[in-house]
Amino acid sequence: MTRENRKNEHVKLAIKPESIQPVTHFDNLSFVHNSIPEMAWKEVDLNSKFDDIVMNLPIYINAMTGGSNKTGEINAELADIASATGIAMAVGSQHAGLRNDSLVDTYRVVRKRNPKGIIFANIGADVSIEFALQAVDMFEANALQIHLNAPQEIVMPDGERNFKGWLHQIEQVIQAVHVPVIVKEVGFGMSTETLHLLNDIGVKYVDVSGRGGTNFVWIENQRRENKEYNYLKEWGQSTVISLLEAQEFIQSKKMTIFASGGIRNPLDIIKCLSLGAKGVGIGGPILRILKRDGKERVIEEINEWTLQLKSILTILGARTISDLQTCSIVITKDVREWCELRGIDVMRFAHRSL
Numbered sequence: 106m107t108r109e110n111r112k113n114e115h116v117k118l119a120i121k122p123e124s125i126q127p128v129t130h131f132d133n134l135s136f137v138h139n140s141i142p143e144m145a146w147k148e149v150d151l152n153s154k155f156d157d158i159v160m161n162l163p164i165y166i167n168a169m170t171g172g173s174n175k176t177g178e179i180n181a182e183l184a185d186i187a188s189a190t191g192i193a194m195a196v197g198s199q200h201a202g203l204r205n206d207s208l209v210d211t212y213r214v215v216r217k218r219n220p221k222g223i224i225f226a227n228i229g230a231d232v233s234i235e236f237a238l239q240a241v242d243m244f245e246a247n248a249l250q251i252h253l254n255a256p257q258e259i260v261m262p263d264g265e266r267n268f269k270g271w272l273h274q275i276e277q278v279i280q281a282v283h284v285p286v287i288v289k290e291v292g293f294g295m296s297t298e299t300l301h302l303l304n305d306i307g308v309k310y311v312d313v314s315g316r317g318g319t320n321f322v323w324i325e326n327q328r329r330e331n332k333e334y335n336y337l338k339e340w341g342q343s344t345v346i347s348l349l350e351a352q353e354f355i356q357s358k359k360m361t362i363f364a365s366g367g368i369r370n371p372l373d374i375i376k377c378l379s380l381g382a383k384g385v386g387i388g389g390p391i392l393r394i395l396k397r398d399g400k401e402r403v404i405e406e407i408n409e410w411t412l413q414l415k416s417i418l419t420i421l422g423a424r425t426i427s428d429l430q431t432c433s434i435v436i437t438k439d440v441r442e443w444c445e446l447r448g449i450d451v452m453r454f455a456h457r458s459l
């Protein structure tokens with residue numbers, strides 16, 4: 106199986122409804138409604154900043170494609186969508202382009218189509234410093250994502266089996282590249298313990314990318330002849346739980362946290378922002394609309410979501426993204442139980458005020 110075929114298979118499987126992890130914990134979070142918002146819709150400011158990067162909207166298209174001709178075409182369409190809506194985007198893993206010159210254009214196309222856009226490069230935690238520098242240079246990336254995907258590799262029939270040395274490699278890359286480095290998961294979420302390890306080596310930006318959306322255990326298991334890993338399909342922490350696990354770092358401002366994994370609607374985005382995420386990544390849902398209805402429909406959907414984000418901030422009485430962190434939110438059921446057992450204070454969220 107070549108890397109190119111694998112990329113195409115990932116897309117084919119990721120657009121199937123069965124690839125979506127059904128358990129999302131967003132339903133365990135409820136905002137406390139306040140009948141007197143005392144603000145106007147037009148006052149809402151959706152800007153989000155990290156390092157020197159200003160995102161007009163607190164959402165971005167997460168890493169998915171590039172590395173084969175077909176997925177290069179998808180990258181071109183995603184870049185058009187990012188350009189038309191003004192949102193940031195990431196390309197999929199650049200390993201294929203770093204090893205095969207003929208595939209470089211399947212990534213570079215995102216800069217060609219969106220010269221002024223905010224674009225993230227993407228590599229794994231095992232690549233050399235030289236490759237990391239090349240990945241950023243490939244299209245003058247504004248930031249570099251490094252993905253952590255051990256469960257995916259293990260279930261992948263032709264996947265990596267040695268996960269030694271990642272921390273050391275990430276530490277070296279952060280020191281070598283001149284753009285912000287965002288360490289991300291791929292839909293399995295993160296724990297406080299993982300975040301401590303990353304913080305200790307100088308990681309400043311993390312996308313917890315949790316369970317609840319695109320499920321790479323399911324996707325890779327479908328690619329196995331005997332589908333032996335079906336039982337592993339609920340592996341990992343949800344996006345909501347990952348954000349709660351990250352509270353120590355969010356509150357102390359030691360790290361800037363992004364969220365992704367299982368975002369279904371504008372309210373899910375608002376919930377992530379309210380738990381302290383700086384921005385929210387969307388992957389599979391955008392790909393599915395793109396493949397089904399085309400790029401114009403995705404642009405319409407993102408524009409509609411933007412209006413709805415403003416509407417929800419208005420009823421919450423929040424003018425900015427950071428105001429959302431002062432809106433009271435009640436945490437119930439499974440998420441509450443998890444937090445109690447992990448020593449995460451849920452009461453604090455139920456009693457916040459502007």
Ligand code: FNR
Nearest residue numbers: 167168169197198252291314318319366367388389
């Ligand atoms: C991904 N994702 C991903 N992530 C990454 O860091 N490098 C990659 O190459 C890929 N490739 C990829 C391909 C496809 C087809 C999909 C759908 C996803 C993971 C992605 O960035 C994100 O972390 C997860 O998909 C969870 O978000 P959603 O899809 O639930 O919104």
